[in-house]
Amino acid sequence: MNTHYLLPNKYKIIGWFLFIPGLILGLLSFFENVDDDTITIPVLSIFYEEFMGSSPRELFAIITTGILSEIIAVMIIIGGLLIALSKEKIEDEFTSKLRSDSFVWAMIVNYIILLLATLFIYDMTFFTVLIFNMFTPIIFFIIRYNFLKLKSNSDEE
Structure with a gap:
């Protein structure tokens, strides 16, 4: 690893x-x-x-x-x-896989939202979406990674 x-x-x-x-x-x-x-x-x-x-x-x-x-x-x-x-x-193969999966998931969700915004949102509202889009990949990653980590910890108990 x-x-x-x-x-x-x-x-x-x-x-x-x-x-x-x-x-x-x-x-x-x-x-x-x-x-x-x-x-x-x-x-x-x-x-x-x-x-x-x-x-x-x-x-x-x-x-x-x-x-x-x-x-x-x-x-x-x-x-x-x-x-x-x-x-x-404790950094092991499982946390590495969670990290990797969360990153890929965050990118996919982020770009699906950006694609939908490109198709359906216009003018200065679209500019606002782009400003939020600067932060959404890292926010999505943090939410997903910590959710999966918390879920795996509760499954172990």
Whole structure:
């Protein structure tokens, strides 16, 4: 069994401390329409073009912008990866198979949803679906993997 790509188990706890608050903040900012300008700082932008603005496109510019959505996205992505890529306390062939099956299942479900969204959702609503789609593979994986792990633990008892 090859687990050289997995992190030590202790990183899973850090992942949960980033992932859960990131999800909660992300859902709150989406459903409560929280203004992204809550935290505004100058940042490096590799490519910048004002939305419906008249200013020219800029490459490698310092701009002042709200970064709340970026902080939330980083929390979800890094937290999710730490959870998904950390070893279990007992890492064996069974957990490796659960991990692999959950990954494949998450990809299939994710792309079925994306395909349906492409066919039936349009305009800015589709853009919103794409934003959520950045996070759904890791969320689906975490849910499926932990569900199967919990189910196998209850079957053993």
